[in-house]
Amino acid sequence: MQTKQVQEQKRSSSTFKNIIWIIIGVFVAYNIKLYINRSSLAQFEIRGNEIIMENKGLNLQDFQLSSLSRVLSQNPQTTKLNAQLSLNYINDFRNFFVSLEKLKDLNELSLSLGNNPIINELEQANLLSQALSKLTKLETLILGLDSIFNNDSRETIIKGLSKISRLNTLRVSLINCDLSGNGLKSLYPLTELQNLKSLELILVGSKLKEEEMKHLQTILHKLPKLTKLNLNLYANKIQIDGAITLRDGLFQQRQLKEFEIDLYFNNITTNGTESLMGVVGSMENLTQLNLGLEFNYIKNEGGILVGKALSQLKNLKDLSVNAATKNFGWEGYEAIVSAIERLPPLESLELIIGVNKCGLPGAELLKQTLFKHDKLKSLKINFLENYVGDAGATYIAEGIQYQKNLQILSVNMNFNSLSDRGALELARAVKNAKSPKIVDFRVSQNQITDKGIKDVFLLLEKALPKVDLLEVELLNTALTNATRDDIELKYGKVDKLQIRLNTIPPSNWE
Template sequence: MQKKEEKQEKRYLSVINKILLILAGVLLAYNIKVYYDRVSSSHYEIKGNEIIMKNDNKYLQDFQLASLSKVLSQNSQTTKLNAQLTYNRINDFRDFFASLENLSNLKELSLSIGKNPIVNEQVQAASLGKALAKLTQLNHLNLELDSLFNKQSIQVILKELSKISGLTELRLSLISCDLSGDGLQSLYPLTDIKNLISLELLLIGSQLKEEEMKHLKTILHRLPKLKKLNLNLYANKIQVDGIITLSGGLFQQRQLQEFGIDLYFNNITTNGTESLMGVVGSMENLTSLKLGLEFNYIKNEGGIFVGKGLSQLKKLKDLSVNAASKNFGFDGYEAIVTAIENLPPLENLELIIGVNKCGVSGAELLKQALFKQNKLKSLKINFLENYVGDAGATYVAEGIQYQKNLEELSVNMNQNSLSDRGALELARAVKNSKSPKIVDFKVSSNEITDKGIKDILVLLEQALPKVDLLQVEFLDTALTNSTRDDIELKYGSVDKLQLKLNTIPASNWE
């Protein structure tokens, strides 16, 4: 009898345990659902007819993407979508793309899906292309597919994309996609977008060499007449012959009003610079120019060609020149700065001319140019490792103080053999500047003492009432631990002030 009761009790307990396990499972599933609903809801924001999804690098997975797809399905009236979905763990975007098709009123789309471990690449490329082709009202598109598709898949997507007749502005990012050989032929469908007036191509690290440039030349020949073109060829190997070929394509786009090209580390040398700047100088309608020629061995002669090309641009308002290169020299630097001095009044100027060792004389040339270009709204000077010393810093400071309309100021004088005196002159120029709202001030890797840094901060503190943001960098100076602690105590929580400083050895505080 007792054994029978024990068996019944065990069966009873077993049933109870099963029920408890089931309840626990249901409760766990419910909590997980609530948690992921809450997490997913934090992954998007709706503002009127705009949806914003800023979820890059959040390690989203497919089941979390499903909730974002649902958001698209439930908001078909949306006219603007910004979906940043890069650097996640998403394998399959097809449901998301299917939901995207339903946004028939969409006019602006920014879709970033690169750096995801997708599967069935060709199928997903076809799904994306099909979705894009349905967005017939679209006129602005930013499409980022970094490290995602091969050239065949890219061509499938762009062929469908070219069916959007009203598309006027396109930014296409294919960073680290292998486009070597005939890979750039996958971009040929772009030439069928007849109303395109603005094109930005990011082909960074796409394994492009001289021979691939013939395809880019063909694309530029076949494109409609653009108003804006930006080519980022950073970290490829197009070399001299490549840039000469590309220049032939750019010759067909001389009507451009805005042009940018980044050729960092492509080894175009002096001859390539001559070819490029010959075309740039003939773009008579240019109002905005961005030249990225850093580390291309353009030497003095190349700098002279840059100056000659710039001097012909009489409508220019915005100019960015990056000619930092250890194989540069004073004559090339002088040609560039003198050309800037003689341009009609600019509104925005960025001059990245570091590691040229232009010295005091170079700083004085810049001062003269800034005296002429005194109506700037934005001024960014990067003089890294030019060894201008205190005298040169004083010249630069005088040029800054001569500006009357500045809204943004950035000064990088790192590694320029400055002592307290030169750094204080620059700080005084910042303090006395009339109206900048954003200031970035760098004097790292100079021999500035504890007292000098404290005096600089006293000056800069006086600029705080008129600025929205003041960023200050003192890295690798002669700062001691005790002064660092004093500065942290006094300025660590000051509104609108962002400080970066360390000691030697470096501290953990920034």
């Protein structure tokens, strides 16, 4: 009896051990699989002589980067490389940079390294600088260094790329890099690029103030004559004096054909606007202009100055004006839109002029402008919070329907006191528009009912056969839960249609 009990206990113990080993085996297998999956996160694709590495934000670590370094070493004939490696956990790029310099035939390079916790900054900067200097056939370089490297290391890298004699197109992104004080001096070697024709400097949130603009002025003075210039100074504090200093630098680049400047939240006010618009108005060769003046307190006087500058540009084909600001009124709006109306026919127009309460007269003026520019290929209207009402929406809809060659259409009429009627007029304009392939349609924060929203979708549904993509935003309307569910059930999985809906309590509309 005792022997039998002992045997059963042994059998039970053996079974328990087997179960434990099975669990351990499964756990080990899972972790091996997990390790393999983590290793395989490093992605690349080879298309002839082009290598594409789309690895932004995949949480890659150093050991995963090594596989990408081998790809470079094994493909020295590569002429085009797109390596997006930002937003990872990579400490050490040294082997990658050593492999990069072997691509002697490289003609185009897009390399994004930003927001990685790199170590031994100066050593890695030296290796990147050395690699870039050896890419003697490089003509196009897009370099992303957001939130990494100090000024000395950055200058080392810029010195390296400044030795690429054939380089004619350059984009350097330094988002959230501290360039205060003498930080912009690290970019001085750019002036040695005598064949440079196109330059983009993305200096968002770089702690630039009035004093720092003197360094940017120096760079602009010493650069060769460019055909394209993009200065993104979003979220800095250059203010009036900085704008005046920047103007003096831009004066040396008046031959530009394409110019883009973003000064969002720099508090340049009317006086700073006057300085900048004075030089912009003298750029007689401009075919493309992008003005980002949002929230700079330019007021009506600033709007009039923008209009005056635009009226002098007779060769424009592509125009984007962002003058959204709470301190803006009818006179400034009228000056800008009337100036656009008087321009020769445009191919592309983007007008971001929200938060100005231009109302019904503003919508009617825009309609007249769109009647004049009736051959647009791209039209983007952002009338956020202008309270144009249903009648104003009808005017804008008429202007859209008058277009003959549209390929891209974006309409943002959020916060405009629309009811069903206004939303339907805009939806009908989308349906009737001649040939748009990409449409972005937004009528959020308006009092549109269940019936109105259903009718909007019935109209937009008829536009689907001719478009490649239709995005619809209807947030914070008078939509009920039941109708929202019906719409999501009917259209939620429709090809080429992307919708954003929600509901709010009815009391919000009382």
